[in-house]
Amino acid sequence: MGDAEARSADDLLPEPEPHRVLGTGAEPEPETWPELYRHLxxxxxxxxxxxxxxRQGRLAVYPSSTGQEACQVAAALALEPRDWLFPSYRDTLAAVVRGLDPVAALGLLRGDWHTGYDPRALRIAPLCTPLATQLPHAVGLAHAARLRGDDVVALALVGDGGTSEGDFHEALNFAAVWRAPVVFLVQNNGYAISVPLAKQSAAPSLAHKAVGYGMPGRLVDGNDAPAVLSVLRQALARARAGGGPTLVEALTYRLEAHTNADDAGRYRPDAEVAAWQDRDPLALLGAELRRHGLLTDDREAALRAEADDLAATLRAGLGTEPALDPADLFAHVFATPTPQLREQARRLGVASA
Incomplete structure (x- = not known):
């Protein structure tokens, strides 16, 4: 954006076309790009x-991010260890790349724990199911960090459907007014469940919404992992330097249904899905790495074997029934249980905390 104090519309408007790196002749980063591909x-x-x-009944529901992996991976890798990630329910992969145990990341979707991990230890906020409610929390944490003089930036993830929620607008407004060190990444995958973007917003792009709040908007190809990483790094550096928030829109596509309970064939044509499969983020980055001699058949096989080990970890972890303790229903509600909770615990025959 240049001068952090600039407020003219020209300074805030996103680029006319999504920012891209792959296929532009850009030289690969020999350490970063292979690491991106590994996580993809x-x-x-x-x-x-x-x-x-x-499908086997081991999870109650799963909102897949297949096709959106570049956004998830780049978001996690763009952060410094001291920063905070604020994910939505579809962002389990980002949390895993950030360091969360892959089985623990699915605890919410299993119906076991709401947050089966320590958010402070990993600097990952609880996976958020209500749309966009994590965004004001990200702003609050970032603003508090700035007031305390902590060198911390918050990165909040949200889908295109979440931009229709009031929490989205409130978060952007407060972030801009307070110049909070927070970056908003909108993963625009085309649909809010079955509602296409054209029925949600009449704006030229979701990134254009940033102008109304006084922050810059960036538009990036969400299937181009190096491009997403580059744009997020710039936005995070700007926020860390005191330049305030940025709204980044990543244009991507969910190749699978909204969740396993959704029939995407009812509202989107197969031809549309097939067209986006040609923009698969794995294929795009893999082809570029091979052109530059940074990916061989042996390395590809090793990565696939590593990925299979991860899958085996999931099967083992979720193939075991959790040990449920009824006392947990009362132990994690209030610091001091209310009389009502104590009475309920007594009726259930457990000791309340």
Whole structure:
């Protein structure tokens, strides 16, 4: 954006076309691009295995991010260890790349724990099911960090459907007014369940919405992993330097249904899905790496074997029934249980905390 104080519309408008790196002649980053591809391969296998486990009844529901892995991986890798990730329910892969145990990441979707991990230890906020409610939380944390003088940036993930929620607009407004060090990444996968984007917004792009709040908007090809990583790194650096928030829209596509409970064939044609399969983020980056001699058949086989090990971890972890303790229903509600909770615990025959 240039001068952090600039507020003219020209400074805030997104680029006319999505930012791209792959296929533009850009020289690959010999360490970063292969690492991106490694996580893309693992992520695709993670999505596939989680979907199968859902069909087997091991998960109650699974919102796959197949086709969106570039956004998920780039988001996690763009962050510094001290930063915070605020994911939505579809962002389990981002949390896993960030360091969350792959089985624990599915606890919510299994119906076991709401958050079966320590958010502070990993700096990953709870996976959020209500649309966009994590965004004001991200702003609040980022604003608090700035007030304390902590060198921390929050990255909040949301889908295109979440931009229709009031929490989205409130979060952007507060972030811009407070110049909070927060970056919003909208993964525009084309549909809010069955509602296409054209029925949600009349804006030229979702990134254009940033102008109304006084922050820059960026538009990026969400299936181009190096491009997403580059744009997010720039936005995070700007926020860390005191430049305030940025709204990034990544144009991508979910190749699978909204969840296993959804029949996507009712609202989108097969030809549309097939066209986006030609823009598969794994295929795009893999082809570029091979052109530059950074990916061989042996390396590909090793990555697939590593991904299979991850899938085996999921099968083992979710193939065992959890040990459920009824006392947990009362132990994690209030610091001091209310009289009503104590009475309910007594009737159930457990000791309340």
């Amino acid at each position: 391969v693992r992520g695709r296998r993670y999505n596939t295995q989680a979907t199968v486990l859902t």
